[in-house]
Amino acid sequence: MKDIRYILTSGRLLVELPSKMKFDFEFLHAMNEFLEIASVRSIKRVCVTCDADAEYDNMTKAYTYIALKYLLHIKETLWHKKLASIILPSIHAMHGNQFAAVTDLSEIIQNPNLNYYMFTRDSEVSKPVEEMTNLLVEKNITINQKELKEFLSTTIGEIFSNSINHSNQEAFFFMYDIMYENEDFYLCINIIDYGKTIIDNVQAFHQNPQMSGSQCIEWAIQSGNTTRKGSGGYGLPTLIHYIKEVDGELYIFSGDAFYCFDGQKEKITDARGYLSGTSVTFRVKLFNTEKAITYSGDRLGSIRLDNI
Incomplete structure (x- = not known):
């Protein structure tokens, strides 16, 4: 998996996810690093994007979705419509019951x-x-x-x-x-x-x-x-x-x-x-x-x- 790219300008963090991510150790490790970087107090807004033709398996999509929902409780978090169009149609939140x-x-x-x-x-x-x-x-x-x-x-x-x-x-x-x-x-x-x-x-x-x-x-x-x-x-x-x-x-x-x-x-x-x-x-x-x-x-x- 290629590295996640970060661009920081004036309290705004732009995060660009790789075009291919697989649910494995490297992905999980990279997502931990992403959450730590995005949680820095001086960062006021996080914007996450990816390529329009990005390819992610469903476990990767779900884990990313949960991580972004968690981050949303900490600070302003925006998803680019390209990322939303890849994740939202196939990942669905359900209550345990x-x-x-x-x-x-x-x-x-x-x-x-x-x-x-x-x-x-x-x-x-x-x-x-x-x-x-x-x-x-x-x-x-x-x-x-x-x-x-x-x-x-x-x-x-x-x-x-x-x-x-x-x-x-x-x-x-x-x-x-x-x-x-x-x-x-x-x-x-x-x-x-x-x-x-x-x-x-x-x-x-x-x-x-x-x-x-x-x-x-x-x-x-x-x-x-x-x-x-x-x-x-x-x-x-x-x-x-x-x-x-x-x-x-x-x-x-x-x-x-x-x-x-x-x-x-x-x-x-x-x-x-x-x-x-x-x-x-x-x-x-x-x-x-x-x-x-x-x-x-x-x-x-x-x-x-x-x-x-």
Whole structure:
């Protein structure tokens, strides 16, 4: 992805998005940097534009739309009609209570539109948790399916719960899509809030404001570590374990740091931008014929099918 271009003149920031953006780590990292630059106090107005023939996938459009709506609450934010004409016809905001069951996979794949959902404290999150769990379990080869569903339901549910209980915000956002790349299908999920960061919570918990962002992320992903009473501290650690077993991808941005597992390597370090909140994105291959996922005796594992 090409860099986002910035032009600053007399308190006015012109932002030009690249002609092509793909929902991946580089895009998420660039959007964090954009929000930090655009949030500078001396900037009074932000104007965002792009090429008229720009090409963005639906997850990119939805994430950009949510980021711009958030920025609008901070300062005057204007979208050029070219950008609006690309995003608005295909991205639709829905309340979490409107989330519907996933009944037809082909319809999702072929649908040119994408809904993103806003969940409030009184929203029912069990439906999306159940539906995402079903997709991950039923569209792959699994052993002990019932136990695996319970494990993933608890894990994904904890991520949803964190977005409300850790962020101190009244709302968070959820989106998903099924992408077709290189003759394979992938389920991509994003959960984002614009509240207290992981760093804020960990520093307050340890009463140590000197802990760096990467140190806080490192602590937060250790099994059993939590800053919230009543939580087992297994949401992020178990999600990471699962993603590694299925050769998926996981990106966690919060404050000035991030966690990245790209399918092979794991990385925790400082980000080049600042996200006022937490964004959790993971991507998992569907119809994976290379391995079976198992869950037995509270232990998650995998078996390569060519070894059977």
